[in-house]
Amino acid sequence: MAEPKFTMDVGNDGVAIIKFSNPPVNALSIQIFAGLKEKWNEAAKRNDVKAIVLTGSGGKFSGGFDINVFEKVHKTNDVTLLHDISIDLMTNVMEDGKKPAVAAVEGLCLGGGFKLALACHAHIAAPRTQLRLPDLRLGVLPGYVGTKHPPRLIGLSKSVEMMMTSKPIMSEEGENLGIIDVVVLSTELLKVARQWALDIIESRKPWDVDMVIEAVIENIPLKQQIFTDLEKVCPPHCILASNTSTIDLNIIGQKTRSQDQIIGAHFFSPAHVMPLLEIMRMKKTSVKIILDLMAVGKTIKKVPVIVGNCTGFSTNRTFFPYTQSAHFLANLRADVYRIDALITSFGLPIGPFQIQDLAGYKVAVVVGKEYRSAFFDRVFTSKLLDLLIKREQNGKNNGKGYYIYKKGEKPKPDPTVLLII
Numbered sequence: 001m002a003e004p005k006f007t008m009d010v011g012n013d014g015v016a017i018i019k020f021s022n023p024p025v026n027a028l029s030i031q032i033f034a035g036l037k038e039k040w041n042e043a044a045k046r047n048d049v050k051a052i053v054l055t056g057s058g059g060k061f062s063g064g065f066d067i068n069v070f071e072k073v074h075k076t077n078d079v080t081l082l083h084d085i086s087i088d089l090m091t092n093v094m095e096d097g098k099k100p101a102v103a104a105v106e107g108l109c110l111g112g113g114f115k116l117a118l119a120c121h122a123h124i125a126a127p128r129t130q131l132r133l134p135d136l137r138l139g140v141l142p143g144y145v146g147t148k149h150p151p152r153l154i155g156l157s158k159s160v161e162m163m164m165t166s167k168p169i170m171s172e173e174g175e176n177l178g179i180i181d182v183v184v185l186s187t188e189l190l191k192v193a194r195q196w197a198l199d200i201i202e203s204r205k206p207w208d209v210d211m212v213i214e215a216v217i218e219n220i221p222l223k224q225q226i227f228t229d230l231e232k233v234c235p236p237h238c239i240l241a242s243n244t245s246t247i248d249l250n251i252i253g254q255k256t257r258s259q260d261q262i263i264g265a266h267f268f269s270p271a272h273v274m275p276l277l278e279i280m281r282m283k284k285t286s287v288k289i290i291l292d293l294m295a296v297g298k299t300i301k302k303v304p305v306i307v308g309n310c311t312g313f314s315t316n317r318t319f320f321p322y323t324q325s326a327h328f329l330a331n332l333r334a335d336v337y338r339i340d341a342l343i344t345s346f347g348l349p350i351g352p353f354q355i356q357d358l359a360g361y362k363v364a365v366v367v368g369k370e371y372r373s374a375f376f377d378r379v380f381t382s383k384l385l386d387l388l389i390k391r392e393q394n395g396k397n398n399g400k401g402y403y404i405y406k407k408g409e410k411p412k413p414d415p416t417v418l419l420i421i
């Protein structure tokens with residue numbers, strides 16, 4: 001075999017093309033991993049490099065890990081030959097890199113080569129490129145990022161099929177499945193990959209998204225602490241989202257320096273059923289973070305709607321006066337069950353008091369506190385919930401609320417509630 005070679009050409013547009021060569025099939029030896037790591041670190045440090053394109057030479061991306069090394073390991077039992085530099089390269093250097101990377105693959109993209117491509121943020125392929133995880137055929141489990149990225153990109157069943165059968169798929173099928181972003185002519189491969197990298201930098205295309213969603217109870221100091229901690233451990237491109245339904249994001253992010261990364265991702269209960277995803281942006285939230293969250297929302301088949309930032313955002317700002325009106329009427333001695341019945345006969349699936357039972361009263365109490373502090377001159381304060389909590393009623397989660405909940409039975413009004421009113 002000829003000596004492995006690496007080149008890095010940095011264009012005026014800030015895209016570094018890193019090319020590796022190890023004829024005949026660009027097999028991944030320890031020298032290749034070490035050389036790629038060196039080039040990647042150089043690209044990460046250089047101010048004139050904004051993004052990276054990774055490609056193999058000679059019309060082949062890579063035939064995978066150097067199988068001669070496997071043979072040596074089998075013969076000698078010396079597992080140190082399988083140096084962990086490859087894992088370090090793919091997970092710590094490439095995946096955690098702060099600059100977007102695009103893989104331009106053609107011909108062969110097998111085993112470790114496929115995983116090397118998957119560790120990049122986007123994947124462009126030439127026609128009829130072979131994508132394959134042949135690891136099991138060699139008696140090893142697909143390592144590196146091989147069990148992590150395929151399930152995220154093409155779902156569990158197709159990934160397991162690829163891993164268990166070691167059968168290849170072609171780049172055209174990969175594009176249909178979503179593991180390849182686009183298939184382009186071999187002559188266009190580098191041009192398209194380069195433009196893709198620039199589009200990621202300019203926020204015209206999303207990165208593979210890193211995202212954290214905070215979903216603790218509506219408690220300001222707790223949320224602030226969580227975001228201060230997240231800022232220390234998450235990379236700068238990571239979406240730092242809060243599932244708050246109510247608290248102003250400026251307050252949540254007040255103690256961080258990462259306000260451009262902070263955004264609201266309000267999933268509606270029950271989150272696995274309700275399609276709406278309310279995306280709340282602050283003035284400082286970056287366009288890239290908004291676009292990335294939109295892409296995540298669409299990927300998980302939600303309906304993302306972008307709204308501005310204020311206490312209650314858009315849905316709870318509308319919903320809260322509705323609940324308040326119901327409580328106002330109850331305080332005028334209207335029958336809570338009649339209110340719920342009228343609302344359901346109007347066409348809503350359940351009434352305001354039953355919704356409160358489902359959400360639990362603790363949520364209603366903390367949310368009410370936020371509204372009182374933000375809109376103190378226009379909030380009606382009812383004692384009803386406090387009185388119910390004193391009677392150890394907390395809605396559906398302890399079976400006792402405005403309604404009585406028993407397994408297998410429809411909720412029944414609790415007539416003693418009317419006595420309190």
Ligand SMILES: C[C@H](O)CC(=O)SCCNC(=O)CCNC(=O)[C@H](O)C(C)(C)COP(=O)(O)OP(=O)(O)OC[C@H]1O[C@@H](n2cnc3c(N)ncnc32)[C@H](O)[C@@H]1OP(=O)(O)O
Pocket residue numbers: 024025027028063064065066067068108110111112113115134135138140142143144146
């Ligand atoms: C942990 C990691 O994720 C583990 C992995 O990466 S597992 C995946 C390891 N890779 C593989 O299993 C691929 C094995 N190779 C093949 O299937 C086929 O060789 C191929 C499809 C790449 C090419 O097939 P074909 O065009 O018919 O050429 P073929 O004659 O087989 O190979 C050409 C040369 O490349 C060498 N070669 C192919 N793959 C190689 C590899 N992965 N490592 C080292 N050498 C390899 C062959 O030994 C041969 O060398 P020679 O000319 O000196 O005899």
